[in-house]
Amino acid sequence: MSTVLTHEAQEQLNHIRHSRDVVHAHSPAIQKLFNLVIDYVDDAERAGKNGTKVIWAGVPWAMPLIYSTGAIPVAFSEMGRISGRDAITVSEDHYQMPAETCSMVKATAGEWYLRKQAGTSITRIFGSSSACEPYNLAWEVMRKEGFDVYTSDIVYRAPGVEGERYEELVRYFIEEIHEFNEWLTGSREIDRDSLHREIVRKNRMMRSMREIMDLRLQHPFHVKSLGIMYLMNGLTHYFGKPEEYQEVLDALVGELQGLDINEEERSQAIPLIWTGGNGQEFGIYDAIDNAGGSLLGFVSSPYAKDYREEIDPVESLVRFQLESQMAGASIYRRDVIERQVDRIGARGLILYGYLGCSFGSVTREMYREYFHNKGIPSINLEGTFQVGAASGQILTRIKAFIEMLS
Numbered sequence: 001m002s003t004v005l006t007h008e009a010q011e012q013l014n015h016i017r018h019s020r021d022v023v024h025a026h027s028p029a030i031q032k033l034f035n036l037v038i039d040y041v042d043d044a045e046r047a048g049k050n051g052t053k054v055i056w057a058g059v060p061w062a063m064p065l066i067y068s069t070g071a072i073p074v075a076f077s078e079m080g081r082i083s084g085r086d087a088i089t090v091s092e093d094h095y096q097m098p099a100e101t102c103s104m105v106k107a108t109a110g111e112w113y114l115r116k117q118a119g120t121s122i123t124r125i126f127g128s129s130s131a132c133e134p135y136n137l138a139w140e141v142m143r144k145e146g147f148d149v150y151t152s153d154i155v156y157r158a159p160g161v162e163g164e165r166y167e168e169l170v171r172y173f174i175e176e177i178h179e180f181n182e183w184l185t186g187s188r189e190i191d192r193d194s195l196h197r198e199i200v201r202k203n204r205m206m207r208s209m210r211e212i213m214d215l216r217l218q219h220p221f222h223v224k225s226l227g228i229m230y231l232m233n234g235l236t237h238y239f240g241k242p243e244e245y246q247e248v249l250d251a252l253v254g255e256l257q258g259l260d261i262n263e264e265e266r267s268q269a270i271p272l273i274w275t276g277g278n279g280q281e282f283g284i285y286d287a288i289d290n291a292g293g294s295l296l297g298f299v300s301s302p303y304a305k306d307y308r309e310e311i312d313p314v315e316s317l318v319r320f321q322l323e324s325q326m327a328g329a330s331i332y333r334r335d336v337i338e339r340q341v342d343r344i345g346a347r348g349l350i351l352y353g354y355l356g357c358s359f360g361s362v363t364r365e366m367y368r369e370y371f372h373n374k375g376i377p378s379i380n381l382e383g384t385f386q387v388g389a390a391s392g393q394i395l396t397r398i399k400a401f402i403e404m405l406s
């Protein structure tokens with residue numbers, strides 16, 4: 001099937017095309033990136049139809065493992081870009097989800113329903129249990145719809161878990177991975193050579209990303225906010241095309257290295273850090289660009305250090321996750337934000353979350369207070385997971401926030 005876009009989703013697709021053809025007309029690398037974005041889900045649907053194993057995957061740590069089996073993951077985050085009001089209506093009216101339910105849960109559940117009706121080839125879903133209660137409800141609903149849903153336990157490393165307690169957690173996580181592999185492939189045995197190759201590949205991507213983020217300190221406006229957001233998203237799932245995603249990274253490194261330093265550009269940019277998921281109200285990114293902001297720091301995809309290549313690849317996957325900001329407690333992300341504040345000389349934080357997510361709002365308030373006490377101002381934004389126009393109020397707040405920092 002090809003995705004049939006709602007009016008709002010079509011508008012946002014036009015926004016991406018505009019960013020590709022006009023805003024980033026100077027950057028073939030970002031143009032290629034946006035082509036990967038646009039084709040991701042439909043190409044995955046086609047691959048599924050032609051016999052490739054394709055799954056919906058909402059678990060970032062698993063991506064190298066999924067690729068190592070020859071399967072293609074389609075990240076939940078992409079559901080937001082293609083789903084609109086229709087998906088929300090399905091969840092609220094057909095599934096009777098309360099209106100205040102998180103928009104991510106409503107958008108994904110509604111979109112899966114609509115795609116099932118339209119004959120999707122992707123009927124397997126991999127999510128995590130105990131991530132949040134609304135999603136647990138969605139898993140049950142999707143099972144009843146006939147999807148093959150698998151959820152793995154969140155392996156949460158609390159602050160202070162070290163020594164033998166930590167090693168116990170590592171062993172538990174390894175067992176989880178074998179169980180997931182069995183669901184995905186029919187066997188608990190993991191192809192370690194293939195997984196090792198995926199880890200080496202991911203390390204190369206992260207090195208490229210580090211280089212890009214360093215070069216962007218000299219050229220903060222070469223890649224605008226929507227472009228860098230999607231580049232960062234791709235680091236998790238590669239848009240189903242790892243080689244092409246690496247080509248984008250290589251090409252962008254080349255572009256940035258070839259630019260002359262422009263002191264005026266550097267001095268005009270207001271360095272910002274984006275925390276939280278990506279918003280699908282693309283007007284937010286334009287508002288940041290227009291006000292002179294530059295997103296130079298991110299915390300959602302770890303890229304600061306490599307996977308260990310000298311140890312067993314399954315263990316490497318586990319230790320990378322448990323020693324990154326994705327390990328569980330908010331304090332790990334806070335530490336990454338703090339390091340990035342120093343690295344890029346951030347003048348402000350954009351704390352972004354989805355409407356209806358109580359977990360996220362508590363975390364954002366903790367970050368706000370912590371960084372406020374350190375003299376770093378922040379703006380707390382809530383938006384929808386599905387596409388839509390940003391409200392005038394949000395755009396005004398962003399503009400006022402960045403102007404205050406200038």
Ligand code: SF4
Pocket residue numbers: 102103104105131132133134135354356357358359360
């Ligand atoms: S945004 Fe919050 S409520 Fe929504 S799915 Fe994620 S954790 Fe759950």
